[in-house]
Amino acid sequence: MTHVRLLAPGDEARADAFLAAHTESSMFLRANLRAAGLVDEGAPLQGTWAAALDDGGRVVAIAAHAWNGMVLLQAPIALREVVHAVLAETRGSDVAGFSGPYAQTSQAREVLGMTARPASLDSREHLYALELASLRVPDALAAGAVRARRTRDVDVDRCSAWREDYSAELLGVRRGAELARRARSEIERLHQQGDAFVLEHEGEVVAYSAFNARLPDVVQVGGVWTPVALRSRGYARAVVAGSLRIARDEGASRAVLFTGEGNVAAQRAYESLGFSRRGVFGLVLFAS
Structure with missing residues (x-):
């Protein structure tokens, strides 16, 4: 038997003990939990959490x-049960999408009656992992x-523009003022965090x-981008490998x-660095 309840400050250890057994597909959850805890005041990385617990008080499911x-x-x-519990608490605030194991x-989209809701992305993604001791450096x-x-202040404008391009090309997000605002906010946050x-190459950022x-x-790589004019030169795999060497150090x-099942070029790049497939991840982004 299980029972469902909201998680609150003090539940962090039991939540992470469950998530740690599923780290490869729980990085957003584990990293957010570590950075922001179980408080929800609308700040970046915060959220409202619901869990199913077994008779021994162990967490067995989280949304x-x-x-x-x-x-x-x-x-x-x-x-x-956990999806309905968490959305009932947030009083129907809009769902922007879902991420987690593909199934x-x-x-979740089905049980919430959102299968017909237009999505800019509804993707089956290959989930990859790598032991950094086995990283193959280009x-x-x-x-x-x-x-x-790491990025410097002078890089923020360029990287914000690249993030817009990434979101439009790979995530299907519509270009406009909202995308520009969100892209800059994301880049500024990651820059400030050192992530x-x-x-x-020859003094130029590529x-x-x-x-x-x-x-x-553990680190989770994301947002990899090379401008169209600079592709097919090995830059993407080099920037990923370089960031991972820093993380390893x-x-x-x-x-x-x-990465998307259809993105064969990215799969080859990651596999050349030593990444191997671990499962299927799901990413749904609803059209705004």
Whole structure:
């Protein structure tokens, strides 16, 4: 038997103990929990959390409605109950989308009656993982022909524009003032956290990558972007590898990421670095 309730300050350890068993598909949840706890005042990374607990008080399923409207899932059982519980508490605030194991994002959309709601993205994603001790460093990066570094203040404008391009091309987000505002906000937050990286070639910034979720031992790669005119030169894999070398030097031992099933070029790039498939992730973004 299980019972469902909202999680509150003091429940962090039991929530993380459950999520840690599913780290590869729970990075958003675990990183948000570590950074923002179980308080929901609308600030970045905060959210309202609901969980199913067994008779021994152990968490066995979680759904969180995050500050940005996303519903984050790790609910191998009792998905219907935890999703309804968390959305009842947030009083129907708009759902921007879902992320989590693919079967769960599909089920959540169904149980909430949102299958007909237009989505800019409804994607099956290959979930990848890599032990950083086994990272294969591209020759150009190893030789110093290109260099990865954290972003600087001077990079924010360029990276914000690239984030707009990324969101439009890969996520199907409509261009406009709202996308520009959101892209800049995301880049500024990642820059301030030290989780945004660029690649330099002959003094020019040519590619971007970020950690969209981070734990002391695990990082999740996201937002990888090379402008169209600079593609097919190995820059994307170099910026990812460079960021992972920095993370490894700072104590991380593992990396995860996900990429669309149809994005063969990205899959080849990640596999060339040593990433291997671990499952299927789901990402749904509703059209605004």
